[in-house]
Amino acid sequence: MRLSTSKWTGHSTSPFLLEVSKNRVQVYLLLVSWQKSRRKSLKKMKVRTKIPEDTKRKVLIEAGHRCAIQTCKHARVEIAHIIPWAESHDDSFENLIALCPNCHDLYDKDKKIDRKAMLIYKQNLGLLGSKYGEFERRVLHFFCENQTVNAISLPGLNEIQVYYLLKDGLLAKNGKHSDILSDNIPTWEEYQLTDAGKAFVEDLR
Ligand SMILES: [Zn+2]
Structure with missing residues (x-):
C-alpha cells in the first residue's frame, strides 16, 4: 500500500497538533512579555534599604x-x-531631617507642616550649622523665643561674635550704646534685627 503524502501522515502535522503548537507559541510569547514587564516593574520598584549609619549620624x-x-x-x-521615600527613593542627607515622633506625624500623616516649610527648616539647619557660630545661633534662638524683642545689647568691641549675622544683613548696629568710657569703646552697644533678620527668625519659629 502506498503511503499517503497527505498532511495526515509522514512529516506533516495534524490540525490538532498545529493548534497545540500555536497555543504553545502564544503561551511562550505571553510568558516572555510577562517576564519583560515584570523585569521593568522590578526595576522601577526599588528595594528599600537601611539608611547608612553615617548618614543618620550626620x-x-x-x-x-x-x-x-x-x-x-x-x-x-x-x-x-x-x-x-515612596516618591523619591532618596535616602541622601539632603532629603533627611531629624524630627520628633510628634512633628514627624504632623508632617507625614496630618499634613499640618507642608513640604515647603520642611524644606525651609532643613535649609535653616544647614545655615545655622555650617555658617553661624554658637554665639550667633544663641542670638537667633533668643529672638525666636522672644517675639517682642528686636534688639540686644552686647559688650563693646564684640562685633566679631556676630560677624556673619552682620555680614548677611540679619543684624545691624542701631547706634544706641552706653557712655564711651575709654579708647572710644562703649561698655555696651545695641544690635537690631533688620527686616531680613526678622524674616529669617520668623522662618525659624
Ligand atoms: Zn518636634
Missing part, C-alpha cells in the same frame, strides 16, 4: 540630636524623609 548632628522644628526641639528624634 542628620542627627545637623539638628543637634533635637527635633529640627525650632519651637519643638524635643530630644526624642527619628529620621524623616522630606520627600517621602
